Amino acid sequence: xxxxxxxxxxxxPDAPGNQDREINSAVRRRTLKSFLWFGAASxxxxxxxxxxxxxxxxxxxPRPFRRVLDANAALTQALVGPARLxxxxxVSKAVRQPRVNGSIGLPDDNFDVSAWKLxxxxxxxxxxxxxxxxxxxxxxxxxPRTELVFEFKCIEGWSQIQHWGGAKFSDFAAKYGLGTRSxxxxxxxxxGDLMPYVGMRTPDGAYYVGLDMPSALHPQTLLCYELNxxxxxxxxxxxxxxxxxxxxxxxxxxxIGTLQFSDTRPPDYWAERGYDYSVGL
Amino acid sequence: xxxxxxRIVPKHPLAVRWFHWVNFPLLLVMIWSGLLIYWAYDPxxxxxxxxxxVSFFPDAFYQYFRLHHRLAEGMSWHFVxxxxxxxxxxxxxxxxxxxxxxxxxxxxxxxxxxxxxxxxHDLGLRKELPPARKFNGAQRLxxxxxxxxxxxxxxxGLAIYKPTQLAGLTGLLGGYQTARLLHFALTIGYVLFFIxxxxxxxxxxxxxxxxxxxxxxxxxxxxxxxxxxxPHQV
Numbered sequence: 001x002x003x004x005x006x007x008x009x010x011x012x013p014d015a016p017g018n019q020d021r022e023i024n025s026a027v028r029r030r031t032l033k034s035f036l037w038f039g040a041a042s043x044x045x046x047x048x049x050x051x052x053x054x055x056x057x058x059x060x061x062p063r064p065f066r067r068v069l070d071a072n073a074a075l076t077q078a079l080v081g082p083a084r085l086x087x088x089x090x091v092s093k094a095v096r097q098p099r100v101n102g103s104i105g106l107p108d109d110n111f112d113v114s115a116w117k118l119x120x121x122x123x124x125x126x127x128x129x130x131x132x133x134x135x136x137x138x139x140x141x142x143x144p145r146t147e148l149v150f151e152f153k154c155i156e157g158w159s160q161i162q163h164w165g166g167a168k169f170s171d172f173a174a175k176y177g178l179g180t181r182s183x184x185x186x187x188x189x190x191x192g193d194l195m196p197y198v199g200m201r202t203p204d205g206a207y208y209v210g211l212d213m214p215s216a217l218h219p220q221t222l223l224c225y226e227l228n229x230x231x232x233x234x235x236x237x238x239x240x241x242x243x244x245x246x247x248x249x250x251x252x253x254x255x256i257g258t259l260q261f262s263d264t265r266p267p268d269y270w271a272e273r274g275y276d277y278s279v280g281l
Numbered sequence: 282x283x284x285x286x287x288r289i290v291p292k293h294p295l296a297v298r299w300f301h302w303v304n305f306p307l308l309l310v311m312i313w314s315g316l317l318i319y320w321a322y323d324p325x326x327x328x329x330x331x332x333x334x335v336s337f338f339p340d341a342f343y344q345y346f347r348l349h350h351r352l353a354e355g356m357s358w359h360f361v362x363x364x365x366x367x368x369x370x371x372x373x374x375x376x377x378x379x380x381x382x383x384x385x386x387x388x389x390x391x392x393x394x395x396x397x398x399x400x401x402h403d404l405g406l407r408k409e410l411p412p413a414r415k416f417n418g419a420q421r422l423x424x425x426x427x428x429x430x431x432x433x434x435x436x437x438g439l440a441i442y443k444p445t446q447l448a449g450l451t452g453l454l455g456g457y458q459t460a461r462l463l464h465f466a467l468t469i470g471y472v473l474f475f476i477x478x479x480x481x482x483x484x485x486x487x488x489x490x491x492x493x494x495x496x497x498x499x500x501x502x503x504x505x506x507x508x509x510x511x512p513h514q515v
Contacts, residue, residue: 020287023288023289027289027497030289030495031495033495035494038302038494060353061354065357065361066357068361069357069360084445084446085448087452088441120474151457155352155356156321159457191428222374246445273353274353274357276356276357280445280446281444
């Protein structure tokens with residue numbers, strides 16, 4: 001690889017040939033040294049790869065990755081806060097046939113919508129039995145009806161402008177004094193009184209999500225009973241589903257059976273399968 | 282009488298070599314994990330006159346590189362290594378600004394014309410050699426553009442990572458799906474950059490490649506034995 005040249009008069013000590021030899025040996029020495037370092041350094045990414053793979057998994061992810069994803073979520077929440085609104089669109093922009101993209105927790109078993117009740121559990125202190133209350137669809141329809149046309153975003157990458165209608169989760173919690181230790185309406189300015197998490201699950205328990213309370217109380221988080229102005233069709237989660245625009249669609253649980261406030265992070269179907277817990281947008 | 286002498290001339294500072302080579306595995310991880318994410322919704326095609334020319338990507342591609350059904354894994358790698366990728370890029374840009382290295386890297390008013398000549402030469406359409414400077418016009422344009430692409434990846438990435446919290450940015454970039462397309466297109470841009478870069482490095486030869494690892498070049502000069510010229514290329 002080295003440049004080779006014939007020395008003109010190699011017998012003199014200061015002859016170009018000797019000079020070349022000196023340079024050649026310096027080049028060889030420095031090249032060898034650099035490439036040895038280079039070779040050693042290129043083992044670092046290999047080591048990182050192996051180290052990551054060797055980590056004990058925590059809910060389907062190497063533990064350090066889970067830590068970083070949680071830190072990412074905490075950081076973005078802290079930087080922006082929960083109040084930022086999702087952009088909305090005119091109703092005319094909404095798709096006529098919203099995509100159906102999941103049926104976990106919706107078994108094809110002639111679910112009796114008329115017998116459905118929403119069960120709300122408030123686990124105010126650990127160890128104590130949660131207080132349980134039940135609500136009918138009419139209870140939810142009695143709350144102010146809110147419509148929302150927004151770009152629904154699936155964690156897979158597709159998105160659709162969809163038109164939903166229902167009650168604000170925050171209105172529901174305020175009216176019935178849910179999600180607080182005192183039984184008053186939830187107030188983000190009194191975090192001590194607020195239950196930090198709310199979990200939801202389908203009546204059969206097959207699908208379940210966990211939410212931080214600021215996201216649940218976001219003014220655009222809806223308990224929906226309408227899609228495109230008509231009652232929710234069964235594949236979209238009749239009779240009542242969650243639509244939470246500040247998260248990927250995986251959190252918008254269909255056919256809510258139970259809603260549980262808690263001090264600890266509720267189990268989450270997709271987080272257990274290696275996804276970020278927060279999936280905040 | 283002329284004689285030929287060789288000199289060892291420093292070329293790339295250690296910091297630049299460091300940032301360059303650290304970027305390689307980081308970008309590789311970002312592209313690989315990006316493909317794991319893209320697989321879950323892969324609508325992009327290049328159609329010419331209604332005829333599909335290129336599909337991103339054929340099933341065989343996902344199969345060969347085992348890129349299918351790994352969305353969660355892809356997202357986790359992507360959102361962990363994004364920090365290191367951005368950090369390395371920021372440190373590199375900061376270093377070039379602080380050290381004055383930017384003077385060799387930013388295009389100037391001659392760069393476009395020079396880049397054109399270099400291109401013609403490299404395509405075998407022009408005899409005249411490119412100027413023997415550290416970076417010619419084509420390199421200045423390419424190495425500056427790729428940093429611009431990095432910034433573009435960061436911004437489009439943020440726009441699709443937090444489209445609510447950064448709704449203004451997402452809107453500025455044409456909306457959620459447009460930002461996603463741009464984010465993807467930039468990745469294809471890196472791959473094209475990489476291919477051309479690799480070919481040019483092979484073509485430029487060992488001395489040039491060694492400089493990116495060891496930092497120095499061996500410069501051969503013809504000179505009269507009595508008049509030793511001062512180095513004009515450092």
